[in-house]
Amino acid sequence: MKPYIGIVHQEGGSAFGIHFPDIPGCFSAADDLDDLLRHASQALALHLEDMPAPQPRTLDALRADREIQAELAAGAFLMAIPFIKLTGRTQKANITLDAGLLQLIDQTARERGLTRSAFLSDVARREITG
Incomplete structure (x- = not known):
């Protein structure tokens, strides 16, 4: 949209x-x-x-x-x-990342008490909305 x-x-x-x-x-x-x-x-x-x-x-x-x-x-x-219409339902997605980047994502997510998915969603939302 x-x-x-x-x-x-x-x-x-x-x-x-x-x-x-x-x-x-x-x-x-x-x-x-x-x-x-x-x-x-x-x-x-x-x-x-x-x-x-x-x-x-x-x-x-x-x-x-x-x-x-x-x-x-x-x-x-x-x-x-940007308008992000949140639906309240999740959808599984298969993504491919460099193994080193994935390790850093997982480490950072753990340090913040988040799952990988929650961390990636938060980063994407912040990037899209500035």
Whole structure:
């Protein structure tokens, strides 16, 4: 699925806020811009948890929207946010990795009290959402 485009606002020393023109009522915030992508992705997942995800508009369609043009002119900016719809069910996957890398993955997972699968899922989720 294409990412959703969020509109980011920040005034003075306040937190960064983001809302999604294609998903009314869905918003998030973060004190640091580096955290906003992760927070916004979580907000999308929670907001769309029990409903079908609407098709996001293209970047060109959003840029042509007069309300969005006004927000951008006032200093807002756009951010692409990946949507990860978690189903709550697991699925087995067979992957191939270098043996040395696999040993380090297993060691790190054990040190963190995680299974290999939980560790790899966490790393993948963080990589996808920034």
